[in-house]
Amino acid sequence: MSDLYKALDFLNVDELYTDEERMIRDTVRGWVSDKFLPVIEEHNRAGTFPMHLVPELGELGVYGASLTGYGCAGLSPIASGLICQELERGDSGLRSFVSVQGSLCMYPIWAYGTEEQKQRYLPKMAAGQLIGCFGLTEADFGSNPGGMLTKAVRDGDHFVLNGSKYWITNGSCADVAIVWGKLDGVVRGFLVDKGTKGFQGKGIKNKFSLRASDTSELVLEDVRIHKSQMLPGVEGLKGPLSCLTQARYGIAFGAVGAAQAAFDEACRYSQMRIMFDKPIARFQLVQNKLVWMANEITKAQLMCWKLGKMKEAGAMQHFHVSLAKRNSCWMALECCRLGRDILGANGITDEYQMMRHMCNLESVITYEGTHDIHTLIIGRQLTGCDAIM
Amino acid sequence: MDIVVCIKRVPATDTAIKIAADGKSIETAGVTFELNAYDEFALEQALRIKEQLNAGSVTVVTVGPKDCKKQLDDALARGADKAVLLSTTDWMYDGMQVASALAAWIKTVPCHLVLCGRQAVDSDNNQLPANLAGRLGFACVTEVGKLTLADGAFTAERDIEGAREVVACKTPAVISCQKGLNEPRYANLKGIMAAKKKPFVEQPAQLGARGMEIVALSLPAPRAAGKIVGNGAGAVPALIAALRETKAL
Ligand SMILES: Cc1cc2nc3c(=O)[nH]c(=O)nc-3n(C[C@H](O)[C@H](O)[C@H](O)COP(=O)(O)OP(=O)(O)OC[C@H]3O[C@@H](n4cnc5c(N)ncnc54)[C@H](O)[C@@H]3O)c2cc1C
Ligand SMILES: Cc1cc2nc3c(=O)[nH]c(=O)nc-3n(C[C@H](O)[C@H](O)[C@H](O)COP(=O)(O)OP(=O)(O)OC[C@H]3O[C@@H](n4cnc5c(N)ncnc54)[C@H](O)[C@@H]3O)c2cc1C
Numbered sequence: 315m316s317d318l319y320k321a322l323d324f325l326n327v328d329e330l331y332t333d334e335e336r337m338i339r340d341t342v343r344g345w346v347s348d349k350f351l352p353v354i355e356e357h358n359r360a361g362t363f364p365m366h367l368v369p370e371l372g373e374l375g376v377y378g379a380s381l382t383g384y385g386c387a388g389l390s391p392i393a394s395g396l397i398c399q400e401l402e403r404g405d406s407g408l409r410s411f412v413s414v415q416g417s418l419c420m421y422p423i424w425a426y427g428t429e430e431q432k433q434r435y436l437p438k439m440a441a442g443q444l445i446g447c448f449g450l451t452e453a454d455f456g457s458n459p460g461g462m463l464t465k466a467v468r469d470g471d472h473f474v475l476n477g478s479k480y481w482i483t484n485g486s487c488a489d490v491a492i493v494w495g496k497l498d499g500v501v502r503g504f505l506v507d508k509g510t511k512g513f514q515g516k517g518i519k520n521k522f523s524l525r526a527s528d529t530s531e532l533v534l535e536d537v538r539i540h541k542s543q544m545l546p547g548v549e550g551l552k553g554p555l556s557c558l559t560q561a562r563y564g565i566a567f568g569a570v571g572a573a574q575a576a577f578d579e580a581c582r583y584s585q586m587r588i589m590f591d592k593p594i595a596r597f598q599l600v601q602n603k604l605v606w607m608a609n610e611i612t613k614a615q616l617m618c619w620k621l622g623k624m625k626e627a628g629a630m631q632h633f634h635v636s637l638a639k640r641n642s643c644w645m646a647l648e649c650c651r652l653g654r655d656i657l658g659a660n661g662i663t664d665e666y667q668m669m670r671h672m673c674n675l676e677s678v679i680t681y682e683g684t685h686d687i688h689t690l691i692i693g694r695q696l697t698g699c700d701a702i703m
Numbered sequence: 704m705d706i707v708v709c710i711k712r713v714p715a716t717d718t719a720i721k722i723a724a725d726g727k728s729i730e731t732a733g734v735t736f737e738l739n740a741y742d743e744f745a746l747e748q749a750l751r752i753k754e755q756l757n758a759g760s761v762t763v764v765t766v767g768p769k770d771c772k773k774q775l776d777d778a779l780a781r782g783a784d785k786a787v788l789l790s791t792t793d794w795m796y797d798g799m800q801v802a803s804a805l806a807a808w809i810k811t812v813p814c815h816l817v818l819c820g821r822q823a824v825d826s827d828n829n830q831l832p833a834n835l836a837g838r839l840g841f842a843c844v845t846e847v848g849k850l851t852l853a854d855g856a857f858t859a860e861r862d863i864e865g866a867r868e869v870v871a872c873k874t875p876a877v878i879s880c881q882k883g884l885n886e887p888r889y890a891n892l893k894g895i896m897a898a899k900k901k902p903f904v905e906q907p908a909q910l911g912a913r914g915m916e917i918v919a920l921s922l923p924a925p926r927a928a929g930k931i932v933g934n935g936a937g938a939v940p941a942l943i944a945a946l947r948e949t950k951a952l
Binding site for chain 2: 318333334337338341344345373374375376379387388389393397
């Protein structure tokens with residue numbers, strides 16, 4: 315391994331994982347150190363994703379890793395969560411790429427697609443030869459996707475789609491878009507291939523966050539697709555929301571990875587940085603910050619592990635995922651803010667990864683349900699009162 | 704071609720070594736172990752030979768305590784067909800003893816080629832490959848940086864003092880692998896899942912007599928603190944004077 319990264323594991327949570335889960339985690343961790351970290355800062359500066367790594371990640375087997383068949387690895391929920399953790403230790407953009415591909419695109423095809431759709435898309439997507447994107451959000455419908463305006467109308471053996479999607483990860487580089495739109499007033503999923511007439515992805519520029527990730531607008535103007543391009547297995551918001559549950563599960567683990575990166579960098583820095591003739595690690599206030607981080611990371615690790623066990627047992631519900639997604643993103647962002655403080659002025663440059671992670675997490679705490687929306691999902695579960703609408 | 708790859712678990716190279724209370728071994732608590740880097744080249748080469756021939760087998764073997772299972776599992780995940788743990792109670796540093804245990808076991812299995820790392824980076828003894836070849840009566844080429852196989856015979860290239868040596872070699876042989884031979888692959892996730900279904904044999908090592916013994920270990924004397932002679936261009940004369948003083952100039 316080319317970097318000195320030491321993942322915090324204060325309570326030896328490692329012990330709770332199986333041998334294979336640990337090996338998978340270590341393999342992805344090593345890959346991120348060797349292949350990804352050396353190039354991330356330049357891509358972050360340029361606002362590009364390292365596309366040359368896409369097939370390599372396919373060889374590694376991280377796309378749709380928890381799915382079975384069609385070239386997917388069929389891993390345990392905890393193993394696939396730990397993959398997200400290690401990818402996001404590198405960059406939230408890397409984890410986003412893999413989450414979108416696996417949880418948001420391969421999953422709905424796998425769960426709701428026809429056999430023909432599965433054969434056509436899944437093996438190539440697992441290999442990283444075909445990239446997907448997931449179009450749910452619209453410029454005016456974020457937290458309330460049910461209000462979407464994108465719609466489909468029948469025309470013989472075809473559907474004609476009109477509308478637009480905003481904030482779509484991989485929207486410009488994708489070979490296939492899963493576009494959610496209303497057919498007769500009911501939300502349905504449509505597979506729109508790149509190059510279909512009237513369909514276009516346009517990159518959103520000048521982001522402060524997730525710079526090493528393609529975030530785009532999708533424009534659909536009289537896009538004609540064959541009726542076989544609709545996902546037959548699901549109707550209503552349940553379709554996209556079930557995908558989000560999968561992806562949020564990965565984010566809960568992922569954000570822990572970003573927090574571990576922040577802790578590692580801050581802790582290492584505090585031992586090296588001399589101020590008032592002492593390493594700043596000697597100051598109580600600095601220790602207090604590091605302890606806060608370690609405390610929250612450890613709690614989040616245990617929460618994610620338990621969530622994984624519930625997923626494995628088929629007992630995980632969407633509000634359980636909300637609790638973990640909300641907690642992990644919040645604590646990871648706080649860890650980066652504290653870590654940035656420990657780094658002093660050095661922390662504002664990209665010599666250090668802290669601020670990149672911090673900026674990224676501003677997206678991660680917003681997408682796939684904002685922090686507050688998850689608060690309300692959990693609140694509704696606890697009280698029986700819906701405060702969202 | 705049936706290939707045996709000898710691997711060893713070594714402390715991670717960034718470990719801050721502490722000496723144990725007995726004064727002749729290292730403190731293993733808190734140390735992370737990894738597969739010896741040179742052995743990774745050996746394993747990779749074995750897998751490539753098998754892929755080239757589209758036949759044969761790759762067996763990884765280690766002599767050591769039960770904790771070495773992790774490194775054997777890693778090798779299975781990368782594509783080895785079978786793993787063998789010749790178990791011992793202690794960490795093994797005596798190349799003679801390890802070679803005797805490996806030779807005793809290799810004689811019981813089909814084997815045309817043994818690949819090893821050029822040395823283990825923990826004890827750096829650099830004696831196992833030749834010792835093993837001697838015991839097996841196999842040809843031996845060490846520190847190989849390039850290896851090609853055609854018509855059942857190997858051509859090995861190795862760096863020697865100021866030159867490159869090209870050696871032809873037939874099987875059975877022991878070949879030790881040097882950095883640059885290849886770029887080791889990552890285990891992929893399907894490989895990791897497949898590994899648990901592959902044969903894993905554990906049996907006590909038949910250790911021969913000890914050839915050597917570590918009687919004492921000590922850490923190098925701590926380096927003297929550095930000295931800052933000044934800042935910027937104005938400090939150059941002071942720096943030159945300081946370097947002259949230490950006879951570095
Ligand atoms: C980098 C990035 C990538 C993304 N990738 C994708 C993608 O691939 N596919 C996709 O479909 N979408 C994607 N999104 C969109 C993302 O899911 C939305 O941004 C998110 O759902 C929030 O919607 P919004 O931005 O419209 O915020 P809004 O819904 O306008 O929310 C603004 C604020 O109001 C609060 N709020 C809203 N409603 C309520 C309420 N009822 N009660 C209390 N508070 C409320 C929110 O919590 C938030 O604080 C991405 C976003 C980003 C930033
Ligand atoms: C954009 C920018 C512009 C700047 N402009 C100027 C300028 O124009 N002129 C100028 O002179 N300087 C300037 N600075 C420097 C700035 O004042 C210093 O960065 C600041 O004083 C902190 O010092 P440091 O970065 O060395 O952090 P450090 O002193 O190394 O602090 C690192 C961490 O250790 C903590 N710490 C340090 N000592 C203790 C202690 N005793 N007890 C508890 N915790 C402690 C700090 O709170 C911090 O969390 C600028 C900085 C920035 C980022």
